[in-house]
Amino acid sequence: MLPLPAASPPTALYYATDRITPVVGHGASAYERELRSLLEGQPEAVRSYARVLPPTGRTEFERLIEQPFLIIRAAGSFGFDLVALRREFAFPLEVKASAEPVIRFSAASGRANAQLEAHRKAVGRVGLTVLYAYRRVGLRATENWRIFVAGDVPSSGRIGALCRRLPPVSKTPEGNGILRWEEGRPLSEFLSHVHFLLEPVITVSA
Numbered sequence: 001m002l003p004l005p006a007a008s009p010p011t012a013l014y015y016a017t018d019r020i021t022p023v024v025g026h027g028a029s030a031y032e033r034e035l036r037s038l039l040e041g042q043p044e045a046v047r048s049y050a051r052v053l054p055p056t057g058r059t060e061f062e063r064l065i066e067q068p069f070l071i072i073r074a075a076g077s078f079g080f081d082l083v084a085l086r087r088e089f090a091f092p093l094e095v096k097a098s099a100e101p102v103i104r105f106s107a108a109s110g111r112a113n114a115q116l117e118a119h120r121k122a123v124g125r126v127g128l129t130v131l132y133a134y135r136r137v138g139l140r141a142t143e144n145w146r147i148f149v150a151g152d153v154p155s156s157g158r159i160g161a162l163c164r165r166l167p168p169v170s171k172t173p174e175g176n177g178i179l180r181w182e183e184g185r186p187l188s189e190f191l192s193h194v195h196f197l198l199e200p201v202i203t204v205s206a
Helices: 028-041 043-050 053-066 106-126 159-164 186-196
Strands: 070-073 082-086 091-099 102-104 128-136 147-152 177-180
Touching: 028 070, 028 091, 028 128, 043 053, 053 186, 091 102, 091 106, 091 159, 091 186, 106 128, 106 147, 106 177, 147 186, 159 177, 159 186
Parallel strands: 091 128
Antiparallel strands: 070 082, 082 091, 102 177, 128 147
């Protein structure tokens, strides 16, 4: 089984029938806290994560310290793990973690598939979309958070522009959700897009 940090409470691990792929779901509070500390711009967490980035990317990522998100922890069996709020952006977030490069939603009798569909329906009604944050466990000297989008992407606005840059949660031929870590958008790139879209538009008069 996938070992969890000592500070984390016991977490259930779910296994796919076609491949042994540990999936950490809602109980992965240690990884939720890690992502939350990054998005909230906690200096120690941000600078520690940024060490693996090139100098230009490190500077961009550290903008989180001055321009953080407000993070709210959600609850409920089919609720979201976190909600990230910032000027002109609001994203429900589902946090997944695994030592394997692929998470298959066919695990746990399809609970993750049902959760995915519930998320899509919930955000679709209010014109939002949900993001999946996939944390690879055990990686060294590289970014370990990747971001995916689930559900319909808004056709306009800054949220739509940002989400069109994100890879979707894929589906197998059988219709089951699947996350391939290497296909995800690195967290630093996602945040760089956020910063770019929030830059003021400068107009030059003729």
